[in-house]
Amino acid sequence: MQFKDIEGQHLLANRLTEIIDSGRISHAQMFLGPTASGSLALAIAYAQYLGCENRQHYPEGSVLRADSCGVCPHCRKYAELVHPDLHLVFPTTTTATVTSKPCADDFQEEFRAFMQESRQVGTEDDWYERLGVENKQGMIREKDADNIIRTLGLKSYEGGYKVLVVWLAERMNLAAANTLLKTLEEPEGKTLLMLVVESRDRLLSTIVSRVQQVVVPDLGGGMSAERRSEFAKMFVSWMRLLFKLNMQPLSDWVDKTAGMGREMQKLFLQYSQEALRACFLRTAAGITLPGELEFGDPKFDQAFPARIEPRNIEQMNEALNETLYAIERNANAKIAFMQLSFKMSRYLKIK
Numbered sequence: 001m002q003f004k005d006i007e008g009q010h011l012l013a014n015r016l017t018e019i020i021d022s023g024r025i026s027h028a029q030m031f032l033g034p035t036a037s038g039s040l041a042l043a044i045a046y047a048q049y050l051g052c053e054n055r056q057h058y059p060e061g062s063v064l065r066a067d068s069c070g071v072c073p074h075c076r077k078y079a080e081l082v083h084p085d086l087h088l089v090f091p092t093t094t095t096a097t098v099t100s101k102p103c104a105d106d107f108q109e110e111f112r113a114f115m116q117e118s119r120q121v122g123t124e125d126d127w128y129e130r131l132g133v134e135n136k137q138g139m140i141r142e143k144d145a146d147n148i149i150r151t152l153g154l155k156s157y158e159g160g161y162k163v164l165v166v167w168l169a170e171r172m173n174l175a176a177a178n179t180l181l182k183t184l185e186e187p188e189g190k191t192l193l194m195l196v197v198e199s200r201d202r203l204l205s206t207i208v209s210r211v212q213q214v215v216v217p218d219l220g221g222g223m224s225a226e227r228r229s230e231f232a233k234m235f236v237s238w239m240r241l242l243f244k245l246n247m248q249p250l251s252d253w254v255d256k257t258a259g260m261g262r263e264m265q266k267l268f269l270q271y272s273q274e275a276l277r278a279c280f281l282r283t284a285a286g287i288t289l290p291g292e293l294e295f296g297d298p299k300f301d302q303a304f305p306a307r308i309e310p311r312n313i314e315q316m317n318e319a320l321n322e323t324l325y326a327i328e329r330n331a332n333a334k335i336a337f338m339q340l341s342f343k344m345s346r347y348l349k350i351k
């Protein structure tokens with residue numbers, strides 16, 4: 001999987017390739033977000049880029065700053081998901097063919113086919129449907145966790161990173177989670193453990209605190225047109241307040257936002273990330289995606305996008321991500337949105 005094939009996640013892809021290029025690779029990471037928004041695909045693309053023998057870097061202003069080459073032996077094995085140092089674990093259940101003690105090792109070929117067909121954005125339901133067990137709930141069991149540990153203890157076949165991707169890690173039962181926890185406490189050398197997670201609340205907090213989190217933005221397929229236009233209005237008035245940094249009206253805006261409820265706050269933060277990305281694409285590449293840049297305010301539509309540039313887009317996205325984590329962790333929303341506003345105001349004015 002190359003980043004170029006993952007729709008709508010260019011900003012995050014750029015942050016990921018930057019982390020790898022800088023060598024600050026965390027050995028345990030959590031990709032948190034809806035599978036349909038590409039969380040698994042991003043994790044695989046990340047590992048593919050990490051081991052690519054000929055990483056490609058694109059000129060400044062390109063939508064993607066870098067990507068794997070797609071043609072070296074490493075990339076070719078990743079494209080088929082048959083690289084000997086890539087291991088996939090996922091929830092399983094008994095089926096017509098595996099009638100007892102199922103584990104991910106029993107379903108590797110099936111899962112590879114499922115990933116290819118769904119372009120790695122298949123959902124948990126799609127997976128069970130493929131297994132012919134629509135009414136069952138899969139699980140990741142202790143046997144899977146034992147296999148994870150054994151795999152991580154082995155030498156890598158090709159000398160690079162050993163990569164373990166656990167899809168829907170929240171489906172680990174307690175025994176599996178506790179076994180995995182031990183691995184997280186004693187990181188091995190060149191290993192990369194990636195937990196792809198849709199709902200963090202179902203994971204042990206001791207696991208959550210030991211992995212670096214990558215929030216995968218929800219691509220907003222579920223956001224209604226009505227909500228979108230409501231958010232657009234909020235976004236426009238917020239950005240205007242940030243330019244002026246007029247404290248009283250800003251504080252009113254923050255109060256109102258803090259009163260919206262956490263789920264709405266998270267959606268608004270994601271909307272803001274998308275809106276900024278759309279502005280950036282227009283500024284950097286002259287691309288306007290249909291329907292993406294409709295703030296419903298002609299003056300704003302005209303002037304604002306040009307303020308979002310390579311020099312501030314990453315920082316703004318990062319600040320929004322940090323606030324998303326904070327809100328998820330039940331931080332005080334007023335403080336979180338006020339701090340975010342100060343940061344965003346500073347980034348908007350970078351010259």
Ligand SMILES: [Zn+2]
Nearest residue numbers: 052069072075
């Ligand atoms: Zn390559």
